[in-house]
Amino acid sequence: MTHVRVSRTRSKTPLAHHHDRALRGELATVKPAIAWETFERERYPEAALELASDLHTRLAIGEYSAVGLFAQITAGLALTGAPLDLIAAATRVASDEIRHAEYCLRMAELCAGTTVELGVDTAAVAASVPAATNLANVDFLMLKYAAVGETLAAALLTECRRRATDHVARALYSSLVSDEVHHARLGWYYFAYRAPLLTLPERQLLTDRIAEFVMELEAEFWIGRDAPESAKNAARALGVLDSPTQQSVLSHVMEGEVVPALDALGLAGSHAWRARRRGQHA
Ligand SMILES: [Fe+2]
Ligand SMILES: [Fe+2]
Numbered sequence: 001m002t003h004v005r006v007s008r009t010r011s012k013t014p015l016a017h018h019h020d021r022a023l024r025g026e027l028a029t030v031k032p033a034i035a036w037e038t039f040e041r042e043r044y045p046e047a048a049l050e051l052a053s054d055l056h057t058r059l060a061i062g063e064y065s066a067v068g069l070f071a072q073i074t075a076g077l078a079l080t081g082a083p084l085d086l087i088a089a090a091t092r093v094a095s096d097e098i099r100h101a102e103y104c105l106r107m108a109e110l111c112a113g114t115t116v117e118l119g120v121d122t123a124a125v126a127a128s129v130p131a132a133t134n135l136a137n138v139d140f141l142m143l144k145y146a147a148v149g150e151t152l153a154a155a156l157l158t159e160c161r162r163r164a165t166d167h168v169a170r171a172l173y174s175s176l177v178s179d180e181v182h183h184a185r186l187g188w189y190y191f192a193y194r195a196p197l198l199t200l201p202e203r204q205l206l207t208d209r210i211a212e213f214v215m216e217l218e219a220e221f222w223i224g225r226d227a228p229e230s231a232k233n234a235a236r237a238l239g240v241l242d243s244p245t246q247q248s249v250l251s252h253v254m255e256g257e258v259v260p261a262l263d264a265l266g267l268a269g270s271h272a273w274r275a276r277r278r279g280q281h282a
Pocket of ligand 2: 095150153179180183
């Protein structure tokens, strides 16, 4: 790949319209501020605060890792000549993710009552992410991290928001969800554009690669953050998901959204999901 042909093409998805509105300056918005200083740590027992701090530290690590990942995906879209509206939407993801990382880190600190430092295993991130220098890898990264990954993130964070009664935690989850929904859409719109162009070998390779990921999801999300009885309500108020809730959110989003979408793209989602590694009591 030494030359890529670039023209003012659009993806023929709703992102194209969104992109043209952005070019006309119609989409400038200011994100509502989160009232961090109003968080009342003393309202919650230590056991709940510990779980919430752990949750937000984990989230912050994921968000931080997503910055580099989406920067690479954006580079891949540009290197492979994707429609301009898709590239433009991808450029916005990394800037959302660094904001999310900072928000989650801030919430982790509020819950911990002290400063928190993230440990990010960059070698592990690099090892699990193939370089977005060819179309096959760009397809895979968009499918795994944008379409499927962001759909899962949006579903889990939506449940956190539904449970949370703490107003700071709720504002944080609302802010994250409103962005993750756009990231997920970018992934699926990319495939609305790409799916008709996939050759049989490309589709087969993508099917195999995403199956590996899909088959591990249930086991990976099986264990949530289970509070002792005395801290259950407080953990819930902070939006912490226990194991049964996490399991049910995952199976709903997989069976209601992800698997049917993969099937519709001819990527054998049902087949992979049926062959999944089970959590314990299946
Ligand atoms: Fe995010
Ligand atoms: Fe995201």
